Amino acid sequence: xxxxxxxxxxxxxxxxxxxxxxxxxxxxxxxxxxxxxxxxxxxxxxxxxxxxxxxxxxxxxxxxxxxxxxxxxxxxxxxxxxxxxxxxxxxxxxxxxxxxxxxxxxxxxxxxxxxxxxxxxxxxxxxxxxxxxxxxxxxxxxxxxxxxxxxxxxxxxxxxxxxxxxxxxxxxxxxxxxxxxxxxxxxxxxxxxxxxxxxxxxxxxxxxxxxxxxxxxxxxxxxxxxxxxxxxxxxxxxxxxxxxxxxxxxxxxxxxxxxxxxxxxxxxxxxxxxxxxxxxxxxxxxxx
Numbered sequence: 001x002x003x004x005x006x007x008x009x010x011x012x013x014x015x016x017x018x019x020x021x022x023x024x025x026x027x028x029x030x031x032x033x034x035x036x037x038x039x040x041x042x043x044x045x046x047x048x049x050x051x052x053x054x055x056x057x058x059x060x061x062x063x064x065x066x067x068x069x070x071x072x073x074x075x076x077x078x079x080x081x082x083x084x085x086x087x088x089x090x091x092x093x094x095x096x097x098x099x100x101x102x103x104x105x106x107x108x109x110x111x112x113x114x115x116x117x118x119x120x121x122x123x124x125x126x127x128x129x130x131x132x133x134x135x136x137x138x139x140x141x142x143x144x145x146x147x148x149x150x151x152x153x154x155x156x157x158x159x160x161x162x163x164x165x166x167x168x169x170x171x172x173x174x175x176x177x178x179x180x181x182x183x184x185x186x187x188x189x190x191x192x193x194x195x196x197x198x199x200x201x202x203x204x205x206x207x208x209x210x211x212x213x214x215x216x217x218x219x220x221x222x223x224x225x226x227x228x229x230x231x232x233x234x235x236x237x238x239x240x241x242x243x244x245x246x247x248x249x250x251x252x253x254x255x256x257x258x259x260x261x262x263x264x265x266x267x268x269x270x271x272x273x274x275x276x277x278x279x280x281x282x283x284x285x286x287x288x
Contacts, residue, residue: 006135019071032069033246035100084198094125102225128165144174145218147207
């Protein structure tokens with residue numbers, strides 16, 4: 001039985017679309033704050049919130065600045081954002097999402113990259129064969145990490161695999177990805193290097209010369225971002241515009257009641273939006 005469910009408000013591919021989360025008892029929660037980071041404290045097993053299913057283009061993300069942090073489509077310059085198709089890649093080449101209860105502090109300089117965080121939960125590239133839906137919460141084991149430097153900010157990209165993937169038992173560390181999915185890490189590096197070029201931006205840069213760090217390194221980064229999230233939820237650091245409203249963190253000053261959470265959701269418009277956009281199926285050829 002699924003631990004979490006989602007509820008749509010508004011129309012997909014529109015500015016007012018929101019995907020809210022409920023727990024198993026049917027109460028509204030924040031996926032960012034109320035879903036536990038770890039499934040089991042002793043195992044390498046984490047909850048991952050899927051924002052963007054593989055091969056899709058709509059840039060869906062947890063709305064970190066809105067109450068209860070629903071998933072919405074990213075808007076830039078008044079337009080819904082779709083990631084470009086960069087030949088030979090169609091949309092996102094993994095199931096893309098985030099780990100709950102993590103935060104990359106924009107005021108804290110990372111010792112290994114010498115850059116501050118990007119103000120978001122930590123990103124995950126899930127490499128299994130199944131394609132979950134947007135908003136699905138899956139359990140993953142972490143295999144490694146890539147340090148993208150995005151406009152001067154550290155933007156970690158975890159490499160993970162769904163624990164229920166048919167081949168999950170083969171994967172224990174980053175070298176197993178190289179062994180059993182040859183070319184995938186190279187494609188991942190190339191994708192992140194180029195994905196903003198069609199928007200007129202320069203190629204992205206990486207720390208460690210684009211080297212993927214192993215599981216042990218990745219787990220330390222997760223641990224650090226979880227500590228940053230704890231400080232955020234306890235009001236021990238500057239959270240800026242991050243919305244910390246939660247339902248289940250008992251000692252957090254931002255905790256609200258179930259009734260207040262329901263009122264927050266019901267205040268969001270669920271009416272159809274006629275200004276829905278459809279992604280353009282354009283391919284960009286950036287080979288050299």
